[in-house]
Amino acid sequence: MVCLTVDLIAKKQFKKRSGISVKHYLKTLTHLYFSNKNIEEIGDLSICRNLTVLYLYDNQLTNICSLNFASNLTHLYLQNNNITHMDNLSNLQRLSKLYLGGNRIAVVEGLEELHGLRELHLENQKLEQGEQLLFDSRTLLALSESLCVLNINNNNIEDIRELSVLKELQHFSAAKNKLLNITELEAVLELWPQLLTLDLTGNPVCKKQKYRDRLITVCKSLETLDGRDINELTRQFLINWKASKEANRRRTNNQMLARTRVADHTNVGQGTHPGHLYRPANAPGWQPQQPLCSGIQIHQTQRLTLFS
Known part of the structure; x- marks a missing residue:
C-alpha cells in the first residue's frame, strides 16, 4: 500500500x-x-x-x-479514485475548486462549510445499476451563493429541480443523463439568470420539438448551448416570436371569453317583462305574446283618434 x-x-x-x-x-x-x-x-x-x-x-x-x-x-x-463518501472537507473553507469526477460517490453532501466553493466537478461516477447521483439539500443551500460551475455529466440523473437554488451558476454541464421533461427544465433555467454555457447533449430532452428554441428564449444570458454558440439576432427573433405567440393566445382567449358571455346573456333574456327567463318556442305551454307598442306608436294612435 x-x-x-x-x-x-x-x-x-x-x-x-x-x-x-x-x-x-x-x-x-x-x-x-x-x-x-x-x-x-x-x-x-x-x-x-x-x-x-x-x-x-x-x-x-x-x-x-x-x-x-x-x-x-x-x-x-x-x-478517478475510488472515493465513496464526501467526508472530512469542512475545514477546507478556502476551497474554490473541487474535482471528484470518476469516483464512486452516490450522494453529494458534506460541503455545508465551503461557502467559497466556485467549481464542483462530479462527472462519471461509478454508480451501481439503476442508481443515480443524489444531492443533499443542506449542501445545495450552502452553495447557493457561491457555486458558478457544476459538472454532473453521465450520472443517470432524471430531474434537476432541486438544483434550482444554485442561482449563481454560470456554467452547467449535465450531458449523458436521463433528463426528459422540458417544462421542468425551463422552470429551473429561469432561476439561473447568469447562466452562460449549458450542455445537455445525450439527454432524451434534446429530442423534444423546439428544444433549442425554447431554451434560448428562457436563458436570456446564455452564450453557448450544447457546444454551439447562440447568435444574438436569433435569440431576439425567438423572444419576439414567443411574445407574439403569447399575445395571440391571450387575444384568442379573450375573444372566446367574450363570446361565452354573449351566449350566456342571450340564454338569459328579458322576455316580455324584465327578469323573465327566456322560454324556447317549442317549450310546453308556450304562447306567442303581442308586442307592446312603442311610445311613437302610441302617440300616432292617439292622433288618429283625435282627427277621425
Whole structure:
C-alpha cells in the first residue's frame, strides 16, 4: 500500500538547494503533485500548512482524510479514485475548486462549510445499476451563493429541480443523463439568470420539438448551448416570436371569453317583462305574446283618434 507522507514528498519532490532544509521546504510548499502514483491513503501532512493546490487524481484513494490541516487549500484534484463518501472537507473553507469526477460517490453532501466553493466537478461516477447521483439539500443551500460551475455529466440523473437554488451558476454541464421533461427544465433555467454555457447533449430532452428554441428564449444570458454558440439576432427573433405567440393566445382567449358571455346573456333574456327567463318556442305551454307598442306608436294612435 502506497501512503502519501512527508518522507515520500521529500523523496520525490524535494530538490536540494543551498541553505534550504527539507523542513523549511515542506513548510513553504504550496503545490503538491502526486497524480497516478497508486496512492491509497493520505498520511500526516500537517507540516504543509501553506499548501494551496493538491493533485491526487488517478490514484487508488477510497476516502478523503488527513486534510484537516489544509485550511489554505484552494484547489483539490481527486478525480478517478475510488472515493465513496464526501467526508472530512469542512475545514477546507478556502476551497474554490473541487474535482471528484470518476469516483464512486452516490450522494453529494458534506460541503455545508465551503461557502467559497466556485467549481464542483462530479462527472462519471461509478454508480451501481439503476442508481443515480443524489444531492443533499443542506449542501445545495450552502452553495447557493457561491457555486458558478457544476459538472454532473453521465450520472443517470432524471430531474434537476432541486438544483434550482444554485442561482449563481454560470456554467452547467449535465450531458449523458436521463433528463426528459422540458417544462421542468425551463422552470429551473429561469432561476439561473447568469447562466452562460449549458450542455445537455445525450439527454432524451434534446429530442423534444423546439428544444433549442425554447431554451434560448428562457436563458436570456446564455452564450453557448450544447457546444454551439447562440447568435444574438436569433435569440431576439425567438423572444419576439414567443411574445407574439403569447399575445395571440391571450387575444384568442379573450375573444372566446367574450363570446361565452354573449351566449350566456342571450340564454338569459328579458322576455316580455324584465327578469323573465327566456322560454324556447317549442317549450310546453308556450304562447306567442303581442308586442307592446312603442311610445311613437302610441302617440300616432292617439292622433288618429283625435282627427277621425
